[in-house]
Amino acid sequence: MKPPIRKHRDLLGDIIALVASLERPAVLMEVCGTHTMAIARSGLKGLLPDRLRLVSGPGCPVCVTPVETIDYACQLAAELGIEVCSFGDMVRVPGSRSSLERYQPRIVYSCRDALEIAASHPQRRIVFIAVGFETTAPGIAATVLEAARRKIDNFHILSALKRIPPALEQLARSPRLSIDGFILPGHVSAIIGEAPYRFLAKTHRIPSCITGFEPVEILRGIRDLLLQIHSRRPYVGNEYSWIARPDGNLRAREIMERVFAPAPANWRGLGTIDDSGMALRRPYRRFDITSHYSYPIRVVHSPRGCRCGQVLTGILEPASCPLFGTTCTPVKPVGPCMVSSEGACAAHYAYGTRQPPAIRSRRPTPGS
Secondary structure, three states, X not given: OOOOOOOHHHHHHHHHHHHHHOOOOEEEEEOOHHHHHHHHHHOHHHHOOOOXXXXXXXXXXXXXXXXHHHHHHHHHHHHOOOEEEEOHHHHXXXXXXXXXXXXXXXXXXXXXXXXXXXHHOOOOOEEEEEEEOOOOHHHHHHHHHHHHHHOOOOEEEEEEXXXXXXXXXXHHHOOOOOOOEEEEOHHHHHHHOOHHHHHHHHHHOOOEEEXXXXXXXXXXXXXXXXXXXXXXXXXEEEXXXXXXXXXXXXXXXXXXXXXXXXXXXXXXXXXXXXXXXEEEOHHHHHHEHHHOOOOOOOOOOOOOOOOHHHHHOOOOOHHHOOOEOOOEOOOOOOOHHHOOOOOHHHHHHHHOOOOOOOOOXXXXXXXX
């Protein structure tokens, strides 16, 4: 059962008091693009004390997809005539020469849509760009299992799937960052549970807390993190326990782990991280498009002036990028953080000047 919602005013009072009691200012990082957008849309940053800073991390799957993945997808469409299926956000992400939009990919709502296209057109090769974290991976894994069962061998994926815990390990170890607590992603945590995050407290002594996406839920997570910082007793908090259970979703994890194995992956802004990607296991390798068509993968740097990599690691605020709002806008984006609906730059562009909503107390009504 969902816990009773404490009033905004009480939560804010707790947060203000806790921040005032800290020896130094605190920096909290949200590691979920949905949190980034929710925080910007609701104006939460404007409600919080100056000594508490919220920064965005690599929680947008489209944003962390490196340029070479876009280039490979463009090469499949342009030179080999393969029909590429993609989520809408990926289509406009710039590659080193162009975006995928130039080659008119088919926009789909799920991996299953791409499978049905392949089933309907057995003479074509269909490739789905598999983007996401542990949230979308089980559904993609289930689709691969169905493709194997139905023997739809003209269906393939280009895996750009990522695993969140190894990225958190990289952030926790970074000498360039000083993160006092992590706001953990609710969607990912609903799949993997609490255990994969425990290294943050055990190894790095960094508090963390799983939260939902409503402003009150995010405030509860912030309060939990500040309590951990104040007591100097870090753990994995869970303010989203009615959705993200301690063990996660065992069935979803079993399907995901049956089809995918951890593999090295390149993250925009973080570089290559061991075991942070997902590669198809041997029984399903034939559905990996890269096993059929080799392409000289080369690491490509972001366009000159683009600071998406620094935004994704919390080093830079979006407005501090020299291209933000001038050369780079949602109409003509230079970097993926301005393209994606979960990108920090897109969120700041849309809501950066928004004032926090007024908090009004409710007078009790008769019988309440």
